[in-house]
Amino acid sequence: MTLPSSGEAVAKPASSGLGWLLDQRVLLSIAVLALLPWLLPSKALAVNVLIYGVVVMGYNLLFGYTGLLSFGQAAFFGAGAYFTGIAIGRYGIPWFAAVPIAVLLSTCLAAAIGIVSTRTRGIYFSMVTLALAQLVYYVALQAASFTGGENGLRGFTVDRISLFGLQVNFLDPVNKYYVLMAFAALAMWFQSRILNSPFGAVIEAIRENEQRARACGYDVERSKLVVFMLSGAISSLGGCMLALHLSIVPLDILHYQTSGMIVMMVLLGGARSFFGPFVGAASFLILEDVISLWTPHWQIFVGAIFVLFVLFLPKGIWGTLLDALGVGKARR
Amino acid sequence: MDLSLIIMQLLSGIALGAVLVITALGLTIVFGMLGVVNFAHGALFMIGAYAGLYLASLTGSFWWGLLLAPILIGVFGMLIEFVLIRRLYGRSIDDPLLLTFGLSYILVEGVRIVFGSDGIPFPTPPQLVGVLDLGIGFFPRYRLFVIVLVAVVLLVLWLTLEKTRVGLIVRAGARDPTIMQVLGVDIGRVWLAIFGLGVGLAALGGVLAGPMRSVNPEMGSLVLAEAFVVTVIGGLGSIVGAVVAGLMVGISISMVALFAPEMATIVMFALMAVVLLIRPQGLFGVRGRTA
Numbered sequence: 001m002t003l004p005s006s007g008e009a010v011a012k013p014a015s016s017g018l019g020w021l022l023d024q025r026v027l028l029s030i031a032v033l034a035l036l037p038w039l040l041p042s043k044a045l046a047v048n049v050l051i052y053g054v055v056v057m058g059y060n061l062l063f064g065y066t067g068l069l070s071f072g073q074a075a076f077f078g079a080g081a082y083f084t085g086i087a088i089g090r091y092g093i094p095w096f097a098a099v100p101i102a103v104l105l106s107t108c109l110a111a112a113i114g115i116v117s118t119r120t121r122g123i124y125f126s127m128v129t130l131a132l133a134q135l136v137y138y139v140a141l142q143a144a145s146f147t148g149g150e151n152g153l154r155g156f157t158v159d160r161i162s163l164f165g166l167q168v169n170f171l172d173p174v175n176k177y178y179v180l181m182a183f184a185a186l187a188m189w190f191q192s193r194i195l196n197s198p199f200g201a202v203i204e205a206i207r208e209n210e211q212r213a214r215a216c217g218y219d220v221e222r223s224k225l226v227v228f229m230l231s232g233a234i235s236s237l238g239g240c241m242l243a244l245h246l247s248i249v250p251l252d253i254l255h256y257q258t259s260g261m262i263v264m265m266v267l268l269g270g271a272r273s274f275f276g277p278f279v280g281a282a283s284f285l286i287l288e289d290v291i292s293l294w295t296p297h298w299q300i301f302v303g304a305i306f307v308l309f310v311l312f313l314p315k316g317i318w319g320t321l322l323d324a325l326g327v328g329k330a331r332r
Numbered sequence: 333m334d335l336s337l338i339i340m341q342l343l344s345g346i347a348l349g350a351v352l353v354i355t356a357l358g359l360t361i362v363f364g365m366l367g368v369v370n371f372a373h374g375a376l377f378m379i380g381a382y383a384g385l386y387l388a389s390l391t392g393s394f395w396w397g398l399l400l401a402p403i404l405i406g407v408f409g410m411l412i413e414f415v416l417i418r419r420l421y422g423r424s425i426d427d428p429l430l431l432t433f434g435l436s437y438i439l440v441e442g443v444r445i446v447f448g449s450d451g452i453p454f455p456t457p458p459q460l461v462g463v464l465d466l467g468i469g470f471f472p473r474y475r476l477f478v479i480v481l482v483a484v485v486l487l488v489l490w491l492t493l494e495k496t497r498v499g500l501i502v503r504a505g506a507r508d509p510t511i512m513q514v515l516g517v518d519i520g521r522v523w524l525a526i527f528g529l530g531v532g533l534a535a536l537g538g539v540l541a542g543p544m545r546s547v548n549p550e551m552g553s554l555v556l557a558e559a560f561v562v563t564v565i566g567g568l569g570s571i572v573g574a575v576v577a578g579l580m581v582g583i584s585i586s587m588v589a590l591f592a593p594e595m596a597t598i599v600m601f602a603l604m605a606v607v608l609l610i611r612p613q614g615l616f617g618v619r620g621r622t623a
Binding site for chain 2: 069071116117119120122123124126127128130131132134135138139142255256257260263264267297299300302303304306307310311314
């Protein structure tokens with residue numbers, strides 16, 4: 001794969017001062033996330049922002065950068081969680097090995113779903129990903145001996161972990177947060193590398209004009225499949241984090257409502273921006289927390305706010321903010 | 333396993349498929365005309381079932397519920413088009429989809445507030461309780477009624493589309509809305525009516541399904557996935573496709589339920605995957621627009 005001769009995605013502005021700082025998006029994001037438990041009202045909320053942030057970030061690769069609106073990302077989020085739980089609980093595999101195994105298996109699932117769904121375009125793609133993710137949901141529901149069916153997967157508590165001979169109490173929320181943050185940091189580094197690579201430019205070219213990308217000689221179908229798998233892999237890492245955090249995997253994680261929540265988060269935060277997914281996850285979860293304090297029917301407000309965002313603020317909170325500050329496309 | 337059992341199961345499948353056909357038809361007509369996939373279609377199906385139940389208990393007759401609920405919800409659908417979706421024409425194709433998805437959240441939670449989260453039984457109308465002897469076995473009267481009613485609705489729709497002036501405008505509008513405007517047709521009004529029709533069909537599907545499934549706020553999410561599978565198999569925007577695929581899915585579900593019940597919910601997705609691998613545009617779909 002060769003570099004496109006021109007195009008915004010690869011045209012890097014000269015680095016100096018503030019510009020240099022903005023170029024360090026991974027380090028900046030990690031710094032913000034490191035402070036998060038002390039900025040939010042509860043540690044539990046911070047862990048959730050971290051987990052959903054990673055899931056939504058992976059989804060953003062597909063929706064924001066490639067322009068593929070999938071309604072089935074829950075399949076990979078759930079697969080990561082289920083595979084982690086099954087590997088630890090059923091096969092006694094230590095957690096540090098269970099996570100890469102789970103990500104690998106989820107990526108295989110993404111390949112299978114991707115082969116079928118990336119053959120379709122536009123609205124069809126959204127419908128097909130939704131249907132195939134529901135298939136995964138029903139398979140997990142039926143295969144109760146493996147997944148625990150409706151009751152969810154239980155019995156794989158990770159309470160302490162040893163890092164280089166150091167015993168860490170994983171039940172302590174602060175310890176848990178920083179261990180999981182290491183995963184998030186890894187995912188952010190990986191995503192940033194993808195976006196900065198020639199491949200990252202190709203997927204943006206596909207979003208901007210699929211036919212032109214094809215005419216330029218890029219294998220659009222294969223690129224879509226690869227980005228589908230990469231996106232699934234990153235989101236499944238979020239699932240692994242959730243499994244380690246909760247010590248159970250609820251069946252609802254695979255439901256299409258979860259996919260919808262991921263879509264809402266990316267739009268609230270701002271698709272096509274590096275840190276937008278974390279802003280979106282945080283806003284959604286804070287909104288849920290605050291509204292559910294005074295009414296159990298928080299979903300009606302979340303739905304209404306989402307509708308208003310689609311109508312009037314399609315770039316989301318972070319995207320609109322970056323626009324207002326005049327941050328260039330290459331730095332997002 | 334004797335033949336009569338298989339034939340009875342086939343009839344059950346057709347009844348199940350008939351509801352799917354009506355629901356998927358609403359989705360596919362709206363897409364064919366407006367290029368909008370309505371993600372709130374499942375939620376509107378569910379609201380249709382609740383409206384039918386409520387109107388039936390209000391008037392004391394299932395038949396009023398069956399007649400009024402689709403009309404009422406259809407008008408509500410026109411309101412949705414007029415207030416919300418109309419603003420998004422000309423924007424990204426994803427925007428109406430996202431908007432209707434948000435709307436489905438509001439509708440489902442709204443029903444939970446009004447009717448509660450628990451399922452409500454939908455009584456079968458007294459005239460249709462019980463079974464009918466078909467010579468080879470007994471078949472529920474209500475299911476037979478569903479098959480007949482859906483066939484009648486399909487016939488009326490087909491005649492309207494093919495034989496009337498209104499149908500001519502609708503078909504031409506699906507081909508080329510700009511030319512229709514040049515010819516002096518107010519395409520906005522046509523779209524409004526079509527969206528109302530699509531939503532009304534979802535509501536009709538909901539009322540018909542009521543006595544066969546239990547009515548609860550979550551019933552729409554499975555229906556949405558089913559309707560998607562049917563339209564993807566049949567080809568989005570194709571009316572014939574929706575009918576053929578709806579019956580195909582209904583029959584496969586009930587046939588598989590006979591031999592391997594635990595696979596029944598999974599088979600339609602497998603069917604869809606196979607169709608997509610062979611014909612990405614669906615059985616009756618036109619290549620180019622969607623695949």
